[in-house]
Amino acid sequence: EAQVTQNPRYLITVTGKKLTVTCSQNMNHEYMSWYRQDPGLGLRQIYYSMNVEVTDKGDVPEGYKVSRKEKRNFPLILESPSPNQTSLYFCASSPTSEYEQYFGPGTRLTVT
Amino acid sequence: GENVEQHPSTLSVQEGDSAVIKCTYSDSASNYFPWYKQELGKRPQLIIDIRSNVGEKKDQRIAVTLNKTAKHFSLHITETQPEDSAVYFCAASVGTGGFKTIFGAGTRLFVKA
Numbered sequence: 001e002a003q004v005t006q007n008p009r010y011l012i013t014v015t016g017k018k019l020t021v022t023c024s025q026n027m028n029h030e031y032m033s034w035y036r037q038d039p040g041l042g043l044r045q046i047y048y049s050m051n052v053e054v055t056d057k058g059d060v061p062e063g064y065k066v067s068r069k070e071k072r073n074f075p076l077i078l079e080s081p082s083p084n085q086t087s088l089y090f091c092a093s094s095p096t097s098e099y100e101q102y103f104g105p106g107t108r109l110t111v112t
Numbered sequence: 113g114e115n116v117e118q119h120p121s122t123l124s125v126q127e128g129d130s131a132v133i134k135c136t137y138s139d140s141a142s143n144y145f146p147w148y149k150q151e152l153g154k155r156p157q158l159i160i161d162i163r164s165n166v167g168e169k170k171d172q173r174i175a176v177t178l179n180k181t182a183k184h185f186s187l188h189i190t191e192t193q194p195e196d197s198a199v200y201f202c203a204a205s206v207g208t209g210g211f212k213t214i215f216g217a218g219t220r221l222f223v224k225a
Contacts, residue, residue: 098144
C-alpha cells in the first residue's frame with residue numbers, strides 16, 4: 001500500500017530535550033516536505049527536500065533541522081524544543097514539486 | 113514575502129446549496145494551485161488542483177477557477193452534502209521551480225442537513 005508514515009504519532013516532552021520525528025514514504029517520491037499546523041494559521045512549511053541531499057528552508061525553519069540521506073526518509077529534528085513548537089506536524093511527499101502532496105497521519109507534539 | 117489569503121474563514125450552507133471559497137496569492141510566478149480537504153482528526157487530502165495554463169477545471173460537484181491576472185482562484189462546490197463538512201485549504205507553489213508551498217489559513221465548511 002502506497003503511504004507516508006510518521007513516528008511517533010503523539011509525543012509529550014520537556015523544553016530542551018532533543019527529539020526526532022521520522023517520516024518515510026514508499027512511493028519513490030523525489031519531493032518531501034514538513035509542515036506544522038496551528039489553529040487559524042493553516043499549514044506552514046518548515047523545510048522541503050527536492051531529492052537526496054538537497055534540502056531548503058520553508059517559511060518557518062527556525063528551531064528545526066532536517067536531513068535527506070535516503071530517498072524514502074526525511075526526519076525532522078528539534079535540537080532544543082521550546083513550548084512554541086507545540087503543534088501538529090505533517091510530513092508529505094510528491095513525485096516532484098508542483099504536484100499532489102500525500103500527507104502522513106500527523107504527529108501531535110507537546111513541549112512543556 | 114509570499115502569501116496566500118483565504119476567505120471566508122467559516123462558511124455555513126444548507127444541504128444542496130453551493131459553497132464558494134476564494135483565495136488570492138502574491139507571487140506572480142506561481143504555477144500550481146491545489147485544494148486540500150481535511151476532515152476532523154484526519155490528514156489533508158487533495159480534492160482538485162489547477163495549473164496556470166488552465167482557467168477552469170471541474171470534477172463532478174467540485175470546480176476550481178483561476179484568474180492569473182488578478183492572482184485569484186476559487187473553489188466551487190455544488191449540491192453540497194453533509195459529508196462535505198470539513199476544513200478546506202487552498203495553496204500555491206512559490207519561488208524558483210515552485211519548490212515552496214504556501215497554504216491559506218483554511219475555511220471551515222459546515223453543511224446543514
